Amino acid sequence: MDPVSPVLTPDGTLPRAGRTEWVGLTVLALACLVYAMDMTVLHLAVPMISAELHPSSAQLLWVIDIYGFMVAGLLITMGTLGDRIGRRRILLFGAALFTMVSVVAAFATSTEVLIACRALLGIAGATVAPSTLSLIFNMFRDARQRSIAVGVWVGAYSTGGAVGPIFGGVLLEHFWWGSVFLLAVPVMVLLLVLGPRVLPEFRDPEAGRLDPLSAALCVATMIAVVFGMKAIAQDGLGLGPVLALAGGALLAVVFTRRQLRSSDPMLDLRLFRLPTFRTALVINMIGVFVAFGYFLFVAQYFQLVLGMSPLATGLVMAPSGLGFLIGSQLTPRVMPLVRPAYLIGGGLALTGVGLLMMTQLSASDGYGLALAASVVCSLGLAPVFGITTEMIVGSAPPEQAGAASGVSETGAELGGALGISILGSVSIAIYRGDLATTLPAGLSDDDVHSVRDTLGAAARVASELPGDLGDAVLGAARTAYLHGVHITAAIAGIASLVIAVVALRHLWNVPVLDTGEQAGDHDD
Missing domain, CATH: 1.10.287 (Helix Hairpins)
Structure with a gap:
């Protein structure tokens, strides 16, 4: 099928999705979950990879980063390619490549092979987000059902981010480092088997060559x-x-x-002339930027400041993912009653409150506060991502859904990169600046350099020093790190409150969803 314009039912309404479409959504959501897991789970395996493959510091950085680089670079291209050759076709190609390369990566015997596998996984991963989102917009033409489907799509990403560290921690406690790559294989095989049966094919019949x-x-x-x-x-x-x-x-x-x-x-830049498309894209980007205000630091806070294990950290962070999942599923039920401007603005304001809560974390008893702040942030961001994603792709012509999906995901990648670069740079500058005056005497130049590099390096150096000196070094490093967390959380919180005002001002005229249907009605 190649629907360029909506096909109405005999009574003049848009067709509603049936059982096949909802089963297809489940398959797509599982693929998104695995995609999100693969972006987070590797960090837990880094120590074991270092011990087994002995990569240089530069090689280790490439192992971690090359996946994200390839995903970011190819999202728009894969979205546009899906519009031209078929969105299901490009998704199934990506799933097949993801499956094969994951198996090779799991048994890699050298750092070079692992880097190459991570690059290929990034190419395969870049097919997932734009293809799944554009397929959802074609499968669910009814506005209420589409909002629910987008909520499931957003929730799949948050769930993958939440359960990835848990599953990864369990595997790494019992198996070798490569086992984390095999998590994706069963789901991608399921997608390859069920995809041709439950996912329709869509493309732009008038598209030219790439x-x-x-x-x-x-x-x-x-x-x-x-x-x-x-x-x-x-x-x-x-x-x-x-x-x-x-x-x-x-x-x-x-x-x-x-x-x-x-x-x-390849990319119709006239999309950016659409006010709704443009505004929603900017808000989505800044929302991802703000998310890094706590995603970037909470895991390290639990592990390196409070001394929790990776598995325990994954379990503690699960409520945050659950909050995001609940928020993303509640949003479609509230959308028929509340204007998007109020939902987005209110969600960003709530996120700002959660981030400002993080400015009160301490090095000894901040467990409950960090948990509460992360849940508040997740509940606030859930409607922001779901609604802006729907507005970005929904404002584009149906034949350009793949390209619009790619732009949406690329904007999110840029927002994340901005969050890492700006908030990460501020945090590192504060951390190193504080340690310049608070480190105890008696450390070698190499130890001072290592301690000022990262909190993880400081913990390692402190464990190798005599008792009192090691405690003093670790205490100074944790205090400096927390100072950086407080400042960056404040910056992200203020940014969230500012963009909440922008959303209220520029989206106030977007009407509520009005379909007259009951949310959650999945009958044929």
Whole structure:
């Protein structure tokens, strides 16, 4: 099927999804869950990978980062490619590639092989988000059902992020490091088996050929920008990161000019002329940026400040994921009653409150407060991501749903990269600045350098020092780290409150959803 315009039922309404579509949504949600898990679970395996494969520090960074770089660079390209050759086809290709490469990665015998596998997994992962989202918009034409489906889609990502550390922690306690890659295999095989049966095919029948040069420019732009932002977060401003950002900006200009001159552009930039599309995209990006105000630091706070194990940390962070899941499922039921501006603005305001709660964390008894703050943030962000995602893709023509989905996910990746670079840089600067005056005497230059690098390195150095000196080093490092958390949480909280006002101002005229249907009605 290639629906370019909605097909109405005999009574003049949009067709409602039946059992096949809801089963298809379940399959898509599982794929999204695995995609999210794969972005988080590897961090728990880093110590075991280091001990087994002996990567250099640069190689280890590539193992961790190359997946995100490839995903960010290819989202728009894969979304556009799905519009042209078929969204189900590109999704199933990605699932097959993801399955095969995951098995190879699980048994990798060298760092080089593992880096190559992570890059290929990023290529495969880039097919998931835009394909699943654009398929949902074609499968669920009824507005109320579509809101519920998007809520499930958003909830799948949050659930994957929440359960990834738990499943990963269990596997790593009983098996080798490569076992974390095998988590994806059963789900992707299920997608390959059921996908052709329950997922319809959609594409734009009037789409032209994919422009390879535009695709290469898009990939190069995103990789350069994300690389520059992450490099700044890790090492601060330097020639390399600045050149990467400048190169990315130049490539973006070339890409934009090529799209404007093309009779068949890979990305129709006229989408950005749509006020709803543009505003929702900006709010979504800043929402992801704000999310890093606590995602970036809460896990480290539990592990390195409160001394919890990775598995215990995953269990403690589960309520946050549950809060996000509950919020994303409640949103469609409230949307027919409340304007999007109030839901988005209220959610961002609630998130701001949660982030400001984090400014009161302490090094000894902040467990309950951190847990409460993370749940508040999750409940606040759930309607923001669900509604803005629906507004971004829903405002685009149906034949461009894949491209709009790719833009939506690319915006989220950029928001995350901005969160890492800006909030991470602020936190590192405060951490290192405080330690310049608070570290005890008696440390070697190498130890001082390691302690000022990261809190994890400080914990390792402290464990190797004599009792009192080690305690003093660890105490100073934890205090400096918490100072950075307080400041970055305050910045993110204020940003959340500001963008809440922007949402209220610019989206106030968007009406409530009005379908007259009962939410949750999944009957054929």
